[in-house]
Amino acid sequence: MSITSIMIVGVGGQGTLLASRILGNTLIGAGYDVKVSEVHGMSQRGGSVTTYVRFGEKVWSPIIEKGGADIILSFELLEALRALPYLKRDGQIIVNAQQIDPMPVITGAAEYPKGIEEALRERAKLTAVDALVLAREAGSIKAVNVVLIGLLARNTSIPREQWEETLRTTVPPKFLDINMKAFELGYQYEE
Amino acid sequence: MKSQLLIGNAAVARGAYEAGVRVVASYPGTPSTEITESIVKYPEIYCEWAPNEKVACEVAIGASIGGARAMTCCKHVGLNVMADPVFTASYTGVNGGLVIAVADDPGMHSSQNEQDSRHYAEASKCPMLEPSDSDECLAYTKAAYEMSEKFDVPVFLRLTTRVAHSQSMAQLGEPDQVPLKDYVKNPAKFVMAPANAIRRHVDVEKRTEALRAFAEETPLNQVIDNGSAIGVICGGISYLYAQEALDERADYLKLGMVWPLPERKLCEFVAAHEVVFVIEELDPFIETYVRSLGLGVIGKEAFTMLGEYSAAMIRQAVLNTDDEPVTDAGLPVPVRPPVMCAGCPHRGTFYVLKKLGLTVCGDIGCYTLGAMPPLGSIDTTICMGASIGAALGMAKARGPEFAKKLVSVIGDSTFIHSGITGLIDVVYNKGINTVIILDNSITGMTGHQDNPTTGKTIRGEATKQVDLELLAKAVGIDRVRVVDPFDVKAMEAAVKEEIAADEPSVIIAQRPCALLKYVKYAGHCHVNQDTCRDCRMCMKLGCPALTVHDGRVVIDATQCNGCGLCVNVCPFHAIEKEAEPV
Ligand SMILES: Cc1ncc(C[n+]2csc(CCOP(=O)(O)OP(=O)(O)O)c2C)c(N)n1
Numbered sequence: 176m177s178i179t180s181i182m183i184v185g186v187g188g189q190g191t192l193l194a195s196r197i198l199g200n201t202l203i204g205a206g207y208d209v210k211v212s213e214v215h216g217m218s219q220r221g222g223s224v225t226t227y228v229r230f231g232e233k234v235w236s237p238i239i240e241k242g243g244a245d246i247i248l249s250f251e252l253l254e255a256l257r258a259l260p261y262l263k264r265d266g267q268i269i270v271n272a273q274q275i276d277p278m279p280v281i282t283g284a285a286e287y288p289k290g291i292e293e294a295l296r297e298r299a300k301l302t303a304v305d306a307l308v309l310a311r312e313a314g315s316i317k318a319v320n321v322v323l324i325g326l327l328a329r330n331t332s333i334p335r336e337q338w339e340e341t342l343r344t345t346v347p348p349k350f351l352d353i354n355m356k357a358f359e360l361g362y363q364y365e366e
Numbered sequence: 367m368k369s370q371l372l373i374g375n376a377a378v379a380r381g382a383y384e385a386g387v388r389v390v391a392s393y394p395g396t397p398s399t400e401i402t403e404s405i406v407k408y409p410e411i412y413c414e415w416a417p418n419e420k421v422a423c424e425v426a427i428g429a430s431i432g433g434a435r436a437m438t439c440c441k442h443v444g445l446n447v448m449a450d451p452v453f454t455a456s457y458t459g460v461n462g463g464l465v466i467a468v469a470d471d472p473g474m475h476s477s478q479n480e481q482d483s484r485h486y487a488e489a490s491k492c493p494m495l496e497p498s499d500s501d502e503c504l505a506y507t508k509a510a511y512e513m514s515e516k517f518d519v520p521v522f523l524r525l526t527t528r529v530a531h532s533q534s535m536a537q538l539g540e541p542d543q544v545p546l547k548d549y550v551k552n553p554a555k556f557v558m559a560p561a562n563a564i565r566r567h568v569d570v571e572k573r574t575e576a577l578r579a580f581a582e583e584t585p586l587n588q589v590i591d592n593g594s595a596i597g598v599i600c601g602g603i604s605y606l607y608a609q610e611a612l613d614e615r616a617d618y619l620k621l622g623m624v625w626p627l628p629e630r631k632l633c634e635f636v637a638a639h640e641v642v643f644v645i646e647e648l649d650p651f652i653e654t655y656v657r658s659l660g661l662g663v664i665g666k667e668a669f670t671m672l673g674e675y676s677a678a679m680i681r682q683a684v685l686n687t688d689d690e691p692v693t694d695a696g697l698p699v700p701v702r703p704p705v706m707c708a709g710c711p712h713r714g715t716f717y718v719l720k721k722l723g724l725t726v727c728g729d730i731g732c733y734t735l736g737a738m739p740p741l742g743s744i745d746t747t748i749c750m751g752a753s754i755g756a757a758l759g760m761a762k763a764r765g766p767e768f769a770k771k772l773v774s775v776i777g778d779s780t781f782i783h784s785g786i787t788g789l790i791d792v793v794y795n796k797g798i799n800t801v802i803i804l805d806n807s808i809t810g811m812t813g814h815q816d817n818p819t820t821g822k823t824i825r826g827e828a829t830k831q832v833d834l835e836l837l838a839k840a841v842g843i844d845r846v847r848v849v850d851p852f853d854v855k856a857m858e859a860a861v862k863e864e865i866a867a868d869e870p871s872v873i874i875a876q877r878p879c880a881l882l883k884y885v886k887y888a889g890h891c892h893v894n895q896d897t898c899r900d901c902r903m904c905m906k907l908g909c910p911a912l913t914v915h916d917g918r919v920v921i922d923a924t925q926c927n928g929c930g931l932c933v934n935v936c937p938f939h940a941i942e943k944e945a946e947p948v
């Protein structure tokens with residue numbers, strides 16, 4: 176009865192909520208028991224945000240504990256570093272290489288660490304992508320979340336059609352083309 | 367039967383729908399807000415955002431007396447505001463079923479305190495149910511209506527953040543056809559003057575006895591027997607953590623009903639196990655009761671009153687196992703606290719308040735973030751509405767000289783919620799305070815709900831709009847003015863003049879929230895490195911888009927929303943607006 180745990184991290188406002196909903200519904204479609212813990216409220220205002228997605232035959236807790244994540248999907252570089260203690264020993268990180276300075280860095284009270292990508296690569300199986308570039312190519316920088324979902328999708332055993340089916344039911348029709356393209360670009364991405 | 371992946375809050379809404387609820391009145395508050403927002407999906411249910419929790423609860427009580435099944439939802443601190451009607455509704459009982467959904471926030475993800483609402487159940491003598499996941503959120507909501515009508519009592523449904531905001535599968539059912547009950551005038555039941563209330567109190571105590579008996583039989587309280595010598599008493603999210611940590615290595619007494627507690631069941635469960643742990647976040651509510659029965663259990667001494675629990679914590683306390691070593695980041699990781707959005711209208715006001723070095727009594731909303739560096743201009747934050755009363759108290763304590771360097775800041779929704787009464791106090795008791803209403807035309811912090819100042823109902827229908835200017839004048843404020851907070855010069859002048867006046871004043875800082883769909887600033891800003899003299903005035907704004915790279919101020923175009931506030935504060939006109947969006 177093994178359970179897979181995926182942690183989605185980022186900066187409030189980056190669209191992690193939609194990503195976790197797409198992931199959750201895809202997993203349900205694939206026949207798993209699923210628990211997803213979402214973030215609403217204060218931290219959505221530009222703070223660190225963490226969503227946990229756990230699936231398997233029977234899932235009790237919606238929360239991923241330190242050392243428990245099979246995959247960390249990070250929307251931002253520093254947030255991947257922050258989440259590192261949650262990764263399993265042989266876990267995988269997919270990171271959007273975008274840097275967003277947190278307020279202590281902006282005010283000069285702290286520094287944005289250098290060499291994050293290297294630090295992550297030393298400690299985990301890493302895929303880094305400039306999802307902003309791909310999202311722009313798809314037609315909107317708002318599609319960063321779906322680019323990353325595309326990348327995640329390729330790293331799971333869930334058939335591609337299942338993901339596309341969820342996209343069709345969760346994304347507003349107006350933005351479906353952009354999001355399908357974004358998914359495709361993420362899915363096909365080679366480092 | 368169909369099942370669906372739902373957050374706990376949406377499952378509560380579905381449960382209300384299936385239970386035939388007709389009226390829902392609430393005031394937003396994380397983590398309870400999405401219950402009422404999800405009710406909007408059911409056109410047959412009347413729902414509203416009320417000005418505050420007390421009014422919301424009174425609307426629900428009225429609907430119940432009128433024969434409808436009704437619901438009100440709030441966050442834990444909202445229950446404080448609602449408490450007055452609740453305690454007496456416990457005496458009147460109900461006509462149509464009445465459920466009060468209250469969401470606690472262990473860990474204070476979005477709250478100013480970590481109070482435990484279970485005490486309210488005992489204090490008000492209304493039973494309380496607590497689900498663990500979305501399926502139970504739906505089922506317990508329906509059970510709560512059955513109980514409410516069977517025992518003639520308002521029923522609490524208690525959630526915590528992780529239950530309210532976690533998605534899991536919920537079994538959907540068909541909506542029950544629950545007819546509107548007859549309304550029959552019944553002063554002995556619904557007029558709580560002393561003579562009637564004295565008699566009703568007798569009924570309340572009898573009812574509690576009946577509820578105690580119910581607690582012993584109801585399947586809401588269940589034993590999961592794995593034949594273990596270790597027993598765990600728990601409910602809500604703690605049950606899921608305990609199962610995750612201990613699975614078949616423990617037996618469980620899962621309490622779906624937190625008050626009243628089942629005395630006999632507890633005694634039997636404790637007697638049947640060598641060692642029993644009570645696992646509950648926040649206060650030792652169950653533990654205290656269990657101990658009062660003379661039972662020996664392990665509780666808070668092995669856990670904590672603070673914050674959220676986890677499976678790891680339970681594994682450690684019960685099985686004494688150490689966790690696997692974790693991968694450390696290897697580099698220092700700066701914190702990322704929440705900040706006001708790029709383009710937030712509040713930023714201009716706080717920039718001015720900081721510049722003037724005033725004492726600022728703050729309130730609760732997105733603008734509470736004005737307490738964080740670099741704006742760092744808020745002195746106090748207590749509860750919704752407190753900014754005005756607290757400032758009046760400070761002014762009375764320290765005299766007019768102090769009062770002239772003091773302002774209150776309060777959001778539009780918060781002002782309507784409970785600021786208006788404070789303002790009346792200022793006028794009535796001859797205060798000379800200045801109150802700045804931060805009118806961003808929405809209830810921002812909780813995720814953008816309409817309120818009486820926005821001109822729209824919860825369903826987006828146009829309605830009368832409370833005119834804040836007229837309202838302030840009507841309570842007796844003669845000095846009222848409206849200022850655009852992005853016009854920092856005008857804002858500074860207004861604040862200086864109003865605090866200097868020997869009478870009370872209101873400044874309405876008016877500009878819509880940057881996240882509203884209709885708010886669109888064309889293009890984005892960038893710093894002209896040739897004209898920038900590195901004075902860093904703009905950095906005082908604390909805008910997440912303005913940062914320093916390689917010693918130079920730059921604007922992160924992916925963060926900038928083009929509001930142009932920085933253009934207004936740069937003394938060298940070095941910040942320019944670019945027309946084309948990113
Ligand atoms: C009694 C109580 N009810 C609800 C809340 C949740 N809450 C926090 S801030 C807020 C509203 C803020 O709206 P507004 O005053 O308009 O300020 P904005 O966030 O829009 O700047 C609410 C409802 C609370 N903290 N206390």
Ligand code: SF4
Pocket residue numbers: 220705706707708709710711712732806810811879880881
């Ligand atoms: S949501 Fe609106 S009011 Fe709140 S910080 Fe953002 S822009 Fe400001």
